[in-house]
Amino acid sequence: MREEIIFQPDDRIAIIAPHPDDECLGVAAALLKAPERTDVFVLTDGSHGYPGRTIEEEAEVRRRQFEAEMEYVKPRSWKWIGVEDTKLAEHQDAADEIDFTVYTKIFLPWIESLHPDHRAAVQICRTAIKKQKAQAECFSYEVNAPFYKPTHYVDLTGLEEEKLKLAAFHEDQSEQPPMTLALNRFRAAQMLKREDLKCMECYLKIDPYDLSEAPDLLAKLYEINDDPAIMQRMTDQGVQIKQVMPMNTTKVYNFIKDNFAATWADECLPSILNGDCFVAVKDRELLGFFAIDTPAKGFTGPIGVLPSARRMGISRALGLVGMKAMRAKGYRYAVSGRVHPWFQTVEKSIVGVVPIPNSKGSYSDMI
16 A cells, blocks of 8 residues: 655655756655755756767756756755766765755655666665664655555646646756656556546655665576567667677777766676677667676676667567577576666566575675
8 A cells, every 4th residue: 555645844855866857757746745845956967868969068958957947946955966977876975965864855766777877876875874874764756667566655636737847947858757747647547546646656665774685696598588589570670789899899888888877888898898798789870788797707787778779679689699698608507786677577588587595795896
């Protein structure tokens, strides 16, 4: 049973937005129902959000758009921290200047979001919250990707147009608001016993002191399920799955760094150099990648597909080709460390997988 969040008169609310527009897409309820008690913190500059501009131009545009939204909604305060978009994981101190001890409710992105900045924001804020011994209620919010089992909600019935108005300030992100509002309406439709609910935001209550990570998975490479249909689908869509050649190292490295995260690019570099990275290409343009033998021998991942190329079956095709390559190298098993639930689903459809008990140390040696 989902519990309704009620904003109390003595609440002090913090919204942590990895990018300018996440605050209104995910937590418009606080901005519209309790703006005078809400502080907004934007961690990155959103500079990689629109391919038609340089990152410097886009950062300036995104800031102007965000400031216009804040001027309209008039929250208690807002702060632009401004780390470069996609680089948040490299700035583990980005939330250190936020005093989390003054808040009663903190809204954070979802730790299982596909975007690395969203995941990094949760980890960074969790560290600061624990360091400060803050005691606020903490909730994850959903933007486009839905939770599996939301725990809380806020009724937005009658406020749909106001939420769209906030999102409309972010003009170059115009594809996001319709998807998010559709998700909000779907959430309301799930509450079948509440016919008065037409639109609602859903949240997942979390304990910032105990955000356990999923265990590593062991993939049984001898149980690969071949899928000629998915490879035919790639052909029909004009997509080729290619093994990266040494002369394409810089192009592939920069593609991963610019569209996903610099840490991912660094992690994939040995795989690229050793011919163990696979990419999806259409009309000579890169759409996605999958690396094997990272971060250690016998490991899979990371994997990434551009938002514009998702739902084409590319992640499954990449995973299938990559895991077949591991089997051809003589591996009987592969380890997937810190597997995102989205790729778990893909991976389980390709091979048999089992969790490795008490296995959370794949990245424990990071500096």
